[in-house]
Amino acid sequence: xxxxxxxxxxxxxxxxxxxxxxxxxxxxxxxxxxxxxxxxxxxxxxxxxxxxxxxxxxxxxxxxxxxxxxxxxxxxxxxxxxxxxxxxxxxxxxxxxxxxxxxxxxxxxxxxxxxxxxxxxxxxxxxxxxxxxxxxxxxxxxxxxxxxxxxxxxxxxxxxxxxxxxxxxxxxxxxxxxxxxxxxxxxxxxxxxxxxxxx
Amino acid sequence: xxxxxxxxxxxxxxxxxxxxxxxxxxxxxxxxxxxxxxxxxxxxxxxxxxxxxxxxxxxxxxxxxxxxxxxxxxxxxxxxxxxxxxxxxxxxxxxxxxxxxxxxxxxxxxxxxxxxxxxxxxxxxxxxxxxxxxxxxxxxxxxxxxxxxxxxxxxxxxxxxxxxxxxxxxxxxxxxxxxxxxxxxxxxxxxxxxxxxxx
Numbered sequence: 347x348x349x350x351x352x353x354x355x356x357x358x359x360x361x362x363x364x365x366x367x368x369x370x371x372x373x374x375x376x377x378x379x380x381x382x383x384x385x386x387x388x389x390x391x392x393x394x395x396x397x398x399x400x401x402x403x404x405x406x407x408x409x410x411x412x413x414x415x416x417x418x419x420x421x422x423x424x425x426x427x428x429x430x431x432x433x434x435x436x437x438x439x440x441x442x443x444x445x446x447x448x449x450x451x452x453x454x455x456x457x458x459x460x461x462x463x464x465x466x467x468x469x470x471x472x473x474x475x476x477x478x479x480x481x482x483x484x485x486x487x488x489x490x491x492x493x494x495x496x497x498x499x500x501x502x503x504x505x506x507x508x509x510x511x512x513x514x515x516x517x518x519x520x521x522x523x524x525x526x527x528x529x530x531x532x533x534x535x536x537x538x539x540x541x542x543x544x545x
Numbered sequence: 546x547x548x549x550x551x552x553x554x555x556x557x558x559x560x561x562x563x564x565x566x567x568x569x570x571x572x573x574x575x576x577x578x579x580x581x582x583x584x585x586x587x588x589x590x591x592x593x594x595x596x597x598x599x600x601x602x603x604x605x606x607x608x609x610x611x612x613x614x615x616x617x618x619x620x621x622x623x624x625x626x627x628x629x630x631x632x633x634x635x636x637x638x639x640x641x642x643x644x645x646x647x648x649x650x651x652x653x654x655x656x657x658x659x660x661x662x663x664x665x666x667x668x669x670x671x672x673x674x675x676x677x678x679x680x681x682x683x684x685x686x687x688x689x690x691x692x693x694x695x696x697x698x699x700x701x702x703x704x705x706x707x708x709x710x711x712x713x714x715x716x717x718x719x720x721x722x723x724x725x726x727x728x729x730x731x732x733x734x735x736x737x738x739x740x741x742x743x744x
Binding site for chain 2 (some may be wrong): 354367453461463465466467468472495496498499500502503505506507509510511513515525526531534537538541542544
């Protein structure tokens with residue numbers, strides 16, 4: 347362990363430890379003691395910033411999902427429109443989410459944790475994703491490649507669509523049938539998003 | 546009670562009894578004994594057709610949701626296209642589902658029952674809804690108002706979209722803000738569906 351760390355890397359080391367714990371045993375069976383041990387910090391250090399496992403997992407999710415989303419957004423290139431980048435980023439993002447080990451672990455082991463964010467209220471991760479979406483939409487309004495509309499409502503509607511493809515695609519695919527494979531549905535999603543956003 | 550009934554109305558009386566029980570106490574606290582008593586049939590009669598509460602509730606859901614969906618589809622009129630009817634039906638359907646007492650009860654009291662059908666596999670109700678959607682799409686392919694595409698994939702993609710608006714709209718609305726009200730989002734949904742289906 348490095349003896350001196352700044353807050354950022356301290357936080358990152360803790361979130362790395364939470365991630366390892368969740369991947370090993372799921373969210374419900376992860377304890378603050380496990381996390382503290384794995385991160386090499388005292389329980390008091392953890393408690394000061396995170397009162398419980400739920401808040402730790404919340405921060406981990408936000409970090410991971412924003413990383414996934416940011417990684418899915420293509421680089422700005424002068425020969426692409428904002429809409430092209432947004433659609434490409436959203437489709438790639440759905441694919442990356444579905445393949446993400448942490449996402450799969452939660453779906454398999456602690457799926458009930460997702461219910462709140464599907465039925466009741468947005469979590470911090472969803473709000474962070476909405477900000478990224480709003481940025482993309484704003485660029486598209488500016489370069490004329492995205493139909494004008496209420497920015498926040500457009501962002502939230504897009505999130506409803508891609509969230510459903512991320513969470514529920516498995517209920518609709520039949521991987522033995524090329525027309526009903528995940529890849530075919532992601533092409534359909536691309537078409538839906540493209541049509542939804544075109545002015 | 547009428548002394549002689551055919552199977553259909555017998556089944557309906559039982560499903561009515563399940564509905565009343567679920568509306569009163571939720572799914573988990575409903576028992577076959579309650580249902581039998583309320584329907585005025587013996588427990589043996591119930592067992593013969595439904596081995597457990599889950600199968601009873603499954604049949605009730607299928608009946609209710611197909612009723613909601615069928616009620617939302619506008620009548621065939623010569624001056625409308627199949628796409629117009631489909632889009633109008635889907636938007637009205639999302640509104641009716643969200644207002645349905647049984648749907649609200651499950652979301653409020655037994656939300657974990659929805660998880661399987663969001664994450665893992667389709668239920669009988671979803672398959673029944675997909676058939677209705679496929680019928681509408683087929684008409685649209687025939688009259689040229691819906692873009693051609695793989696019928697089943699189109700139906701399932703539409704279900705992913707409207708399911709998300711039905712289940713998760715509450716997480717995205719802000720009823721105090723006209724731009725972010727349910728009504729505004731349903732207008733957005735209409736736009737998305739219209740654009741998605743136009744040839």
